[in-house]
Amino acid sequence: MAFYRAHVLVCCGNTCSMRGGAALLQQLARLVEEKGLKDEVRVVETGCLGISEHGPAMVVYPEGVIYARVKAADLPEIVEEHLLKGRPVQRLMYRGPQAPKMEPETKVTYFGKQQKIVLRNCGIIDPRSIEEYIAVGGYQALGKALTEMTPMQVVEEVKKSGLRGRGGAAFPAALKWEAVADAPGREKVVVCNADEGEPGNFKDRLIMEGDPHSVIEAMAIAGYAVGARHGYVYIRGEYRQSVENFERAIAVAREMGLLGSNIFDSGFDFDITVYKGAGAYVCGEETALIESLEGHRGEPRLKPPFPVTHGLWGMPTLVNNVETLACVPPIISNGAYWFSGIGTEFSKGTKIFSPCGDVLLPGVIEAPFGITVREVLFDIAGGSRSGADIKAVLVGGPSGVMIGPESFDRKFAFEDLSPGAGALIVMDETRCAVDVVANCLKFFAHESCGQCVPCREGCKRVRDIVYGWTRGEGDELELDMVRRVGINMRLASRCGLGQFAPVALLSAMELFPEEFRAHVVDKRCPAGVCPMDSVVSVKEEQLSWQR
């Protein structure tokens, strides 16, 4: 194998590609060749560096210099100055407030307060190369599990690590693993839930685009632990690049004997099928996902029975989120105690967050549990984009709670402020809480599968009423009515969609009571966002059913 004195990693993740990353890659390769550096400098395509929002981005190793917002016209300078003469181009270097100079020999911590476990390889390796994944220790955990551990020991290790689900529900992963392992049935399956649809979340996309093998390895380990021989990855249909990267990675793993029959001569068989969703948010709910996998409308099932005993085609089924699974190989490799040493007492490991909206540096970051909201928003994400104060954050996306600055010193942890799936939708002072909540409700009214009444009718009614408020309709009675409808939805909806749809509304009403009253009673929008273009009388008719 040739020795390269430098590696240039060009991010070709979804957002960087959009900003011209792919074209840069080709041009850079050509320039390197023209300068006769082809045998010394290797140009590699990689997954997202986590700063795609400042893309196209690239990193030059061994120095670890990051270039952001690179234009085609900058390339000759980078090649000439940096690659040929060894002088990094200062004016193009990325300097996030949290980007210290990276020491090549230390673990990658581009960003001060971040710690990368799940994203450890994203932006470091070429996601298309299984060799690079293996070179950084990939598939060692699978080898260790298959050759040195019994399935029970694997489950025990995950249990001791304290790993909990990262999709939002925070269910202890090992309890699911144990239940599937113990469930009677000859055939069992492992399903990776990659139907990432919660607005504001784009972490799973990054993992799948940047490091698909870590998820494949984790699924095989899970299969071994619970006694399944087949796995399905259900990826949302909009994530074309994730689907492509995954399918390619599975094919290569199969060729290398890391999937298929008799893996590592252990007698364990495992294979994975990629299944593409078709645009339904509700399919992120595990039983709806299973229905969809079976070829039906994605309508959630009644629980119990739970998927761990009666899932896909009635078989015991383990459903885990992408991020949850990606934690598994490091746990097996480094041991449960290493993992449980990170984070807080009840929330172990790291969490991926995706700050977006009115924030200076939107993107994907990973930090240990226990980090405060303030640290994530200001130290890592750079604070407000416009300079206006941050008014509120929707934690976890539209199905999460809205919090104000008085909560910014709370810690992200399941025992304090649960991060949901990790989205942090930031609103500054110029935004209107009623307008944002109305938008969230519109989303749920559209995505409700329509199966159960509390969700189907509740989402629509509440949306209509809150939209009415943005137009200057409604009266004081509605404030209380909406709260009651919301509470009923929380209690009576069949699945999480309906149960969590009113949460943003209810928490916003508690956080900004004056703002809501200003809309409903005074008919004005303090932020000046809502149109307030309607007259009061229109609502009479709609209120009659309530009286």
Added chain:
Amino acid sequence: MAINDTCACSAQDEAAVRAALESFEHTRTNLIPILHEIQDRTGRITGWAMEQVAEALKMPLAEVWGTATFYTMFDIEGAAKHIVRVCDSPPCHITGSAAVLKAVQEELGIKPGEVTPDGMFGLEEVACLGLCGVAPVMLIDREVFGNLTPEMVPGIIAKFREEG
């Protein structure tokens, strides 16, 4: 069930539907992959195509219809050549998707859910595309456009108009 043997669509589309059906085993779990394949090859899923799928998979047409219409990525009418999808989920909404959508509407002269008279563009308002880091975002066919401002819209649309 009465099945139309011939399709009101072009011979090319008819062949594409048949080819899509041949590339999968005819089981219920493959219904969505088959619909994806038809959508990819012909740009839409017609009633006729659904009848072919129902017959091949030996299932009621109503079930195929029910499943196909449940998922938003399947385009049942599919009259437009290019589909413009503007995201209006909270991260995009906060960063100004309403103004972008308005600019697209003005540029195309249609509202969400409509198709331009020449059949060139269809407009849809969609939920999160997972590109919130570069909000506001729109998708035209498979191409992503991010960090949009209303001023950028005419230029982007013009590019697709020129391509035809």
